[in-house]
Amino acid sequence: MTEQDIILKTQQFVQETLIDAEGGHDWFHVLRVWNNAKLIAKSEQVNLFIVELGALLHDIADAKFYDGDETVGPKMAREFLEGLEVRKEDILHVERIITNISYKGGNFKQTFTSAELDVIQDADRLDAIGAIGIARCFNYGGFKNRAMYNPDIAPEMNMTKQEYKKSTAPTINHFYEKLLKLKDKMNTLTGQKIAQERHVYMEGFLSQFYAEWKGEL
Numbered sequence: 001m002t003e004q005d006i007i008l009k010t011q012q013f014v015q016e017t018l019i020d021a022e023g024g025h026d027w028f029h030v031l032r033v034w035n036n037a038k039l040i041a042k043s044e045q046v047n048l049f050i051v052e053l054g055a056l057l058h059d060i061a062d063a064k065f066y067d068g069d070e071t072v073g074p075k076m077a078r079e080f081l082e083g084l085e086v087r088k089e090d091i092l093h094v095e096r097i098i099t100n101i102s103y104k105g106g107n108f109k110q111t112f113t114s115a116e117l118d119v120i121q122d123a124d125r126l127d128a129i130g131a132i133g134i135a136r137c138f139n140y141g142g143f144k145n146r147a148m149y150n151p152d153i154a155p156e157m158n159m160t161k162q163e164y165k166k167s168t169a170p171t172i173n174h175f176y177e178k179l180l181k182l183k184d185k186m187n188t189l190t191g192q193k194i195a196q197e198r199h200v201y202m203e204g205f206l207s208q209f210y211a212e213w214k215g216e217l
Helices: 003-017 027-041 048-057 072-083 088-100 115-126 130-143 161-166 171-177 179-185 189-213
Strands: none
Touching: 003 027, 003 048, 003 072, 027 048, 027 115, 027 189, 048 072, 048 088, 048 115, 072 088, 088 115, 115 189, 130 171, 130 189, 171 179, 171 189, 179 189
């Protein structure tokens, strides 16, 4: 089986697996990350096969939808790739990418690094900011039945990984606890450039949001 055949079968597998997923973590999220990753990879020295596999499988079983179990995604990816007889070293690389890609409160220490992970992580983080990021943020907040905003509940800026995972704070708080921090956590020059533009867009949205909230506009 060629690498392109493997990519195609992986695409089909992810589409089928995520058919009923929450709107911010569905196939279209994966598709955007996949496209972002291929764009960023053009300017980086990476194994494109690994980048594509990692991007496609990075959210195959997001821990937040599996009671916080972070082993489900890597295990599901491994079993699928083994069925396609992908090389063991490539499967291990993809597993490590899935394990280390998430933000997890920003205080999570990655146990693995690679140029391919850098590209996919930037691609994933880009989908968390800008117009799409805003839409995904409120979609997930609605999915979890969270308040949009409560001025009496301040953002928690230095949560541990466990505190971050258990947070039930209003959706606006998430901008300060994660989204506005991502611009400075990009790994690649391409990611940094795109993130800067999307960051500015979010700042404008927040200014408009608060003005409307206070009845100033």
